Amino acid sequence: MASPPLDGTKFARVLSRDPDAFGAITGREEEWRFTPLYRLRGLHDGTAVVDGTITVDGAFETIGPDHPLVGSALVPADKPSALAMRDFKEGQLVTVDGELTEPITLQVKGSGETSYGHVVIDAKPFSKAVVVLDHTGTGTHVGAVEVLVGDSADITLVSVQDWDDDAVHLSAQAARVGRDARFKSVVVTFGGDLVRLNPTVTYAGPGGDAELLGLAFADTKQHLEHRLLVEHTVPNCKSRVTYKTAAQGVEAHTVWIGDVVIRKEATGTDTYELNRNLLLSDEARADSVPNLEIETGEIAGAGHASATGRFDEQQLFYLQSRGITEGEARRMVVRGFFHEVVQQVGIPALEERLDAAIEKELA
Amino acid sequence: MSTLEIRDLSVSVEAKQILAGVNLTIKAGETHAIMGPNGSGKSTLAYSIAGHPKYTVTGGSVTLDGQDVLAMSVDERARAGLFLAMQYPVEVPGVTVSNFLRTAASAVRGEAPALRLWVKEQKEAMAALEMDPAFASRNVNEGFSGGEKKRHEILQLELLKPKIAILDETDSGLDVDALRVVSEGVNRVRATGETGTLLITHYTRILKYIVPDFVHVFAGGKVVEEGGKELADELEANGYAKYVGAAAI
Ligand SMILES: Nc1ncnc2c1ncn2[C@@H]1O[C@H](COP(=O)(O)OP(=O)(O)OP(=O)(O)O)[C@@H](O)[C@H]1O
Numbered sequence: 324m325a326s327p328p329l330d331g332t333k334f335a336r337v338l339s340r341d342p343d344a345f346g347a348i349t350g351r352e353e354e355w356r357f358t359p360l361y362r363l364r365g366l367h368d369g370t371a372v373v374d375g376t377i378t379v380d381g382a383f384e385t386i387g388p389d390h391p392l393v394g395s396a397l398v399p400a401d402k403p404s405a406l407a408m409r410d411f412k413e414g415q416l417v418t419v420d421g422e423l424t425e426p427i428t429l430q431v432k433g434s435g436e437t438s439y440g441h442v443v444i445d446a447k448p449f450s451k452a453v454v455v456l457d458h459t460g461t462g463t464h465v466g467a468v469e470v471l472v473g474d475s476a477d478i479t480l481v482s483v484q485d486w487d488d489d490a491v492h493l494s495a496q497a498a499r500v501g502r503d504a505r506f507k508s509v510v511v512t513f514g515g516d517l518v519r520l521n522p523t524v525t526y527a528g529p530g531g532d533a534e535l536l537g538l539a540f541a542d543t544k545q546h547l548e549h550r551l552l553v554e555h556t557v558p559n560c561k562s563r564v565t566y567k568t569a570a571q572g573v574e575a576h577t578v579w580i581g582d583v584v585i586r587k588e589a590t591g592t593d594t595y596e597l598n599r600n601l602l603l604s605d606e607a608r609a610d611s612v613p614n615l616e617i618e619t620g621e622i623a624g625a626g627h628a629s630a631t632g633r634f635d636e637q638q639l640f641y642l643q644s645r646g647i648t649e650g651e652a653r654r655m656v657v658r659g660f661f662h663e664v665v666q667q668v669g670i671p672a673l674e675e676r677l678d679a680a681i682e683k684e685l686a
Numbered sequence: 687m688s689t690l691e692i693r694d695l696s697v698s699v700e701a702k703q704i705l706a707g708v709n710l711t712i713k714a715g716e717t718h719a720i721m722g723p724n725g726s727g728k729s730t731l732a733y734s735i736a737g738h739p740k741y742t743v744t745g746g747s748v749t750l751d752g753q754d755v756l757a758m759s760v761d762e763r764a765r766a767g768l769f770l771a772m773q774y775p776v777e778v779p780g781v782t783v784s785n786f787l788r789t790a791a792s793a794v795r796g797e798a799p800a801l802r803l804w805v806k807e808q809k810e811a812m813a814a815l816e817m818d819p820a821f822a823s824r825n826v827n828e829g830f831s832g833g834e835k836k837r838h839e840i841l842q843l844e845l846l847k848p849k850i851a852i853l854d855e856t857d858s859g860l861d862v863d864a865l866r867v868v869s870e871g872v873n874r875v876r877a878t879g880e881t882g883t884l885l886i887t888h889y890t891r892i893l894k895y896i897v898p899d900f901v902h903v904f905a906g907g908k909v910v911e912e913g914g915k916e917l918a919d920e921l922e923a924n925g926y927a928k929y930v931g932a933a934a935i
């Protein structure tokens with residue numbers, strides 16, 4: 324089933340599996356205005372020669388574009404995504420049945436080639452699992468992720484972008500959340516030259532609960548963009564978005580877009596999104612755009628908060644006045660800043676890995 | 687025996703002169719109280735000694751046992767043995783009290799205290815200040831009440847054992863029980879005889895618990911009168927009118 328169209332809202336957009344349905348991308352479009360197109364290596368205008376592969380290790384069934392589940396949660400909203408969904412050679416289907424105690428991990432490793440990928444996670448009703456997508460290596464990759472969260476299922480999707488510094492990665496990550504189901508997305512982006520993720524959530528029945536957590540750290544010349552869309556189209560669903568980013572160095576740039584729409588039918592919706600960005604040097608940049616469109620007054624709650632700031636002088640002074648060196652004080656403040664997200668992940672092994680990754684960025 | 691010597695200290699904030707030649711000597715074991723009207727520059731003095739970047743020293747000197755304090759960075763001053771209990775302690779999101787305390791103690795002592803001993807030391811120090819152990823896992827000052835923040839400052843004082851402690855209105859906003867508990871904490875540190883204390887306050891009530899050896903009246907950015915503890919009572923009775931006038935001349 325297709326995502327409900329966004330017609331009539333400020334988020335109205337072309338949604339199609341046909342790449343020709345999309346016009347040429349100029350960079351003036353609202354959804355592309357922050358992205359440095361020249362660094363997309365032709366993925367946006369069809370000039371990229373996508374003839375390579377990416378290695379995926381893990382337990383899955385190999386699928387192609389004709390598999391019936393492809394397109395069941397995601398309808399492409401841009402040309403690169405439509406091209407990838409039409410042309411990917413090898414996709415992965417992960418079926419989750421029952422309650423799994425160990426995480427399912429897909430190691431996605433690039434070796435410098437240009438590739439398309441497609442992952443479908445089909446979580447049966449009442450199933451429970453943590454699925455980790457671990458992106459490493461390098462290359463130019465457009466990889467979609469579709470998550471079908473069955474009724475009363477409880478699925479956590481962790482997507483780690485730990486690419487080498489020269490990778491380009493576009494990824495639409497669409498979740499369709501069933502009745503009384505729980506979906507948690509944890510996005511961690513540290514590596515890559517340009518990473519642009521589009522996590523979206525739609526609800527298939529009432530009582531769905533989606534929690535979207537994100538953490539990004541952009542260094543010199545890294546462009547890390549996260550564009551979220553949560554569509555509340557059925558009653559009594561909940562969504563929580565918490566994204567924190569830090570940027571440090573020349574042309575370090577993070578972008579966070581948080582679109583939430585509550586349609587007329589979605590009474591009893593409870594939504595809140597929060598984005599915080601920390602600029603660690605003068606040349607670093609962060610863009611943050613929360614958008615909330617509400618078509619019904621009968622909701623449980625809706626709000627957003629967004630703020631971008633530099634190091635808080637008072638905090639640094641307080642720590643230093645206790646003998647802590649400036650460098651260590653800065654690390655403590657940044658660690659503390661991310662900690663709020665890390666502690667919500669709820670998977671100890673991953674929390675440790677995140678802390679270590681943050682430590683590495685700060686070294 | 688440590689000595690903090692402040693000589694002719696002048697300080698400005700954003701080109702506005704606040705301190706106009708402060709002279710003050712504090713020795714280990716001594717307790718000095720500074721009293722003075724709002725805006726007279728008491729916090730400015732405290733922050734300047736601690737090295738807050740907002741304040742620019744335009745003249746004079748501050749030395750600790752002969753070492754030039756003004757040439758040190760903020761953290762070097764703390765490691766040299768200076769401590770400032772702040773009037774408005776700062777919230778540090780995502781940093782737990784226990785992590786903060788251990789990091790600070792490691793920095794000031796020059797080595798990380800052994801974990802088992804440290805856990806015990808922190809627990810006992812918190813108990814002595816009647817602080818709920820749950821505070822250890824909360825974020826620094828986040829959501830603390832005014833009184834809880836002040837207890838947390840004194841907790842740090844007790845754990846860091848500085849040579850010179852400056853307490854900027856630690857008594858403000860404390861209820862009677864908290865005032866007693868906090869004062870007892872300060873007195874434990876004083877009793878070691880190894881810490882000199884500079885107590886900035888508006889009220890004589892704390893001086894009933896922490897009896898000062900010297901009282902200084904601060905007005906117009908400098909010390910305008912000095913005396914023993916009886917001076918505090920006189921100030922309480924008569925206010926600062928005569929000193930504010932004197933400072934203006
Ligand atoms: N950024 C600033 N720009 C201009 N003036 C400032 C600035 N910061 C402080 N001041 C001024 O410096 C003066 C001294 O302030 P300070 O906080 O040291 O006073 P205080 O004696 O501690 O007062 P209180 O008893 O109210 O705590 C005040 O007049 C204050 O307005």
Ligand SMILES: [Mg+2]
Pocket residue numbers: 728729730773854855
């Ligand atoms: Mg003050």
